[in-house]
Amino acid sequence: AxxxxxxxxxxxxxxxxxxxxxxxxxxxxxxxxxxxxxxxxxxxxxxxxxxxxxxxxxxxxxxxxxxxxxxxxxxxxxxxxxxxxxxxxxxxxxxxxxxxxxxxxxxxxxxxxxxxxxxxxxxxxxxxxxxxxxxxxxxxxxxxxxxxxxxxxxxxxxxxxxxxxxxxxxxxxxxxxxxxxxxxxxxxxxxxxxxxxxxxxxxxxxxxxNQINYPPPKYLEQTVYQGFPSDADDLWMERFHSLPWEERAKVLDGFEDSRYKELAERLVCAHNPESVSREIFEKYQNFINQRLYDKGPWPSLEKTLDKTRSMLIEATGEKKDILEKLEKSLSSKSEFS
The missing domain is CATH 3.30.1520.20 (Exonuclease ExoI, domain 2)
Known part of the structure; x- marks a missing residue:
């Protein structure tokens, strides 16, 4: 290249x-x-x-x-x-x-x-x-x-x-x-x-x-630089994306690399949750709850809500409508934290 x-x-x-x-x-x-x-x-x-x-x-x-x-x-x-x-x-x-x-x-x-x-x-x-x-x-x-x-x-x-x-x-x-x-x-x-x-x-x-030895990644998203997909996983990704959502859960086990399998599980859970097993959906729910309520290298629900409210102070028109809907959605989620 x-x-x-x-x-x-x-x-x-x-x-x-x-x-x-x-x-x-x-x-x-x-x-x-x-x-x-x-x-x-x-x-x-x-x-x-x-x-x-x-x-x-x-x-x-x-x-x-x-x-x-x-x-x-x-x-x-x-x-x-x-x-x-x-x-x-x-x-x-x-x-x-x-x-x-x-x-x-x-x-x-x-x-x-x-x-x-x-x-x-x-x-x-x-x-x-x-x-x-x-x-x-x-x-x-x-x-x-x-x-x-x-x-x-x-x-x-x-x-x-x-x-x-x-x-x-x-x-x-x-x-x-x-x-x-x-x-x-x-x-x-x-x-x-x-x-x-x-x-x-x-x-x-x-x-x-003097090479810096970085600690092993803690989260899936941090592993993207650990290697490219194999030829087999490349082909399996094409097959996965060619199927309708209700059919994709059937091919989840075809990925060789666990990273791509987990990402595929998240996609199916978000778009067609009824097609996955109870175990996979519970795993996905735990992932969502972790990202909403736990501290990590991502914006927390609390900080996002504070930022939204601060932006609402000077917002007008369509932007204000969008922020109000977002504030309402985030507030409802924060009640469960």
């Missing part, structure tokens, strides 16, 4: 190809990253700004301009739309350049690959070449770990499973204009990092050892 984020592409243009497009400058040379501002600056006429279709048209027209006037940025963006592509860019010769726009201010960093989390391959470490790599070898593990962060440290963590504003330094014309120290010095520093297998191994091990 691939993904291209136009925001990352525009950040590369703003930092390394500022003359390729008209940049939407704000006060004191700050660069806006609003899509509409980029369109206005480059005479892209649209209707219904912020509409989803209008956003697509703006991105398409901007993409055409970038292909025409800043092809290296477009090529880097296409490559960076995949995990392997991002990894190739970060490992490119002689080094890579990250170009960000944060709070309308431009920032550039020369970097090179220096490790990968063995437990989560999407997390990669890159060395900021403005830091002297010779100093890293003398650090203890705890000191080296302190130098691994998201920004402002000698080693930076990035995610290769999403677009990022990065491209090979060789693809940037007049690269020296964007560097704080000589190009030759950065090439030498990048070479040292790439040849230092021991450092890369240490960084990779520290990334894995």
């Amino acid at each position: 691939s993904r291209l984020d136009m925001l990352s592409t525009l950040q590369l243009v703003a930092n390394f190809f500022p003359e390729a497009l008209n940049l939407p400058f704000k006060d004191e040379g700050e660069v806006s990253m609003k899509l509409t501002d980029w369109s206005d600056a480059n005479s892209i006429e649209i209707e219904n700004a912020h509409d989803a279709l209008a956003d697509c048209v703006q991105m398409l027209e901007l993409a055409k301009l970038i292909q025409k006037t800043a092809m290296p940025v477009w090529q880097a963006s296409i490559k960076g739309a995949t995990k392997n592509g991002n990894l190739e860019i970060l490992q490119s010769e002689p080094f890579a350049m990250i170009g960000e726009v944060v709070r309308r201010k431009k920032f550039t960093y020369p970097v090179t690959f220096c490790g990968q989390n063995p437990k989560m391959n999407n997390e990669v470490a890159v060395a900021d070449l403005y830091f002297d790599p010779d100093l890293l070898d003398d650090l203890t593990d705890s000191e080296l770990l302190e130098q691994i962060g998201n920004s402002g440290t000698a080693i930076r963590k990035v995610r290769i499973n999403k677009s990022m504003p990065v491209m090979s330094a060789d693809s940037i014309p007049d690269i020296e204009k964007y560097l704080d120290i000589p190009h030759e010095q950065l090439v030498e520093r990048a070479r040292k990092i790439k040849e230092n297998i021991k450092l890369q191994t240490r960084v990779s091990e520290l990334l894995g050892a």
Whole structure:
């Protein structure tokens, strides 16, 4: 799968190809990253700004301009739309350049690959070449770990499973204009990092050892990231949704994954409760009561009722009618709490 984020592409243009497009400058040379501002600056006429279709048209027209006037940025963006592509860019010769726009201010960093989390391959470490790599070898593990962060440290963590504003330094014309120290010095520093297998191994091990171990999920909804459905469950879902509600209870036991079976039970109980067994319906009632009256990572009945009453104070017309009906319904439920 691939993904291209136009925001990352525009950040590369703003930092390394500022003359390729008209940049939407704000006060004191700050660069806006609003899509509409980029369109206005480059005479892209649209209707219904912020509409989803209008956003697509703006991105398409901007993409055409970038292909025409800043092809290296477009090529880097296409490559960076995949995990392997991002990894190739970060490992490119002689080094890579990250170009960000944060709070309308431009920032550039020369970097090179220096490790990968063995437990989560999407997390990669890159060395900021403005830091002297010779100093890293003398650090203890705890000191080296302190130098691994998201920004402002000698080693930076990035995610290769999403677009990022990065491209090979060789693809940037007049690269020296964007560097704080000589190009030759950065090439030498990048070479040292790439040849230092021991450092890369240490960084990779520290990334894995420092992995956050989250507690097991307590509620069904929190398990959605524990894995995708099997091919068999995918097919069974199609069968489940193709049946009328009164027939769906008959196929509940066909799910391999207990998560999908329980979600299917809830759906049937909500739409056709008379078709399920007494045991399943009691389980569903317990679930509803828990969500209404127990404390958890969801809005409680009490807080929802308080919020509804506060909104009623200034409500008028149809909105007031809806809130009054909601307040009445919630109040009737709260009487049983």
